[in-house]
Amino acid sequence: MSGVWDVAGGPSARRRFASLARSVRLFRGFLVEQTDPDHFYGLLADDSVRQVGGYSALAGRTVLDVGGGPGYFASAFRAAGARYVGLDPDVGDFSAAGESVAGMVRGSGTALPVQSAVVDVAFSSNVLEHVSEPNRMLDEMVRVTRPGGVLFVSFTPWLSPWGGHETAPWHYLGGDRARRRYQRKMGRSPKNRYRETLFPLSISDVLRWARGNGDVEVLEALPRYHPWWGRWVIRVPGVREIAAWNFLLVLRRVGDEPGGAARKTELTGGRVAM
């Protein structure tokens, strides 16, 4: 992990990071996700840590990964010097990458077993669409983040080409129909079951939540995997649901540190116009 990303790089560094070459690399990795998950999720974890490092220093910081999954993110965050804690309701999931389960917590993002205002970076990658109460999970992530800390939340919107996950693109004809089709063709139920483990969440839903929450300010709202010049799609309601592919919201927890002066934040981003 390059140390250069372990400091908040500011808008120009973030722009250099979001290159076309990076998007192509991620897309190629995504194409082999099923056959070579180690490659794709290792790539995604390294990429995510570098991206988070563009908003917050990581060395010595406490990172809570809500829905940490198979453990790929653990090694990437730890390599950047972070104190990483992964949380997932599924123990099998977070040990799949061969990681020890030490430093991992079993729990749900909707009721975090974590004290308030103790986390420097609350991170969640591709989890929110799997939660029946996404706003509750977002509120919980805000609660545990210290004032000045950063929240980094991404998910696949329902109307994204990959919104139906393994049932895509048939989800465009309806989630139940897509699920039935998958069952018929594959002889088994999909892992991501409509309205059981996969919910139709939109970018607009999450932006509405963010606007209504006085404890956070929006630093960035991005199509996560796009090059920087593709960011405009987020400003177009409707189009963004399809064209963003995966949505990333970067927030800063506002307010004073409990019991003292506010710790200087490393964040350099400004408010996002929405």
Ligand SMILES: C[S@@+](CC[C@H](N)C(=O)[O-])C[C@H]1O[C@@H](n2cnc3c(N)ncnc32)[C@H](O)[C@@H]1O
């Ligand atoms: C698609 S995986 C994402 C894993 C990893 N974060 C990534 O980006 O590759 C979704 C994860 O969300 C977890 N999950 C589902 N419901 C959850 C909840 N209520 N709270 C926290 N995690 C949850 C699942 O167990 C699974 O590990």
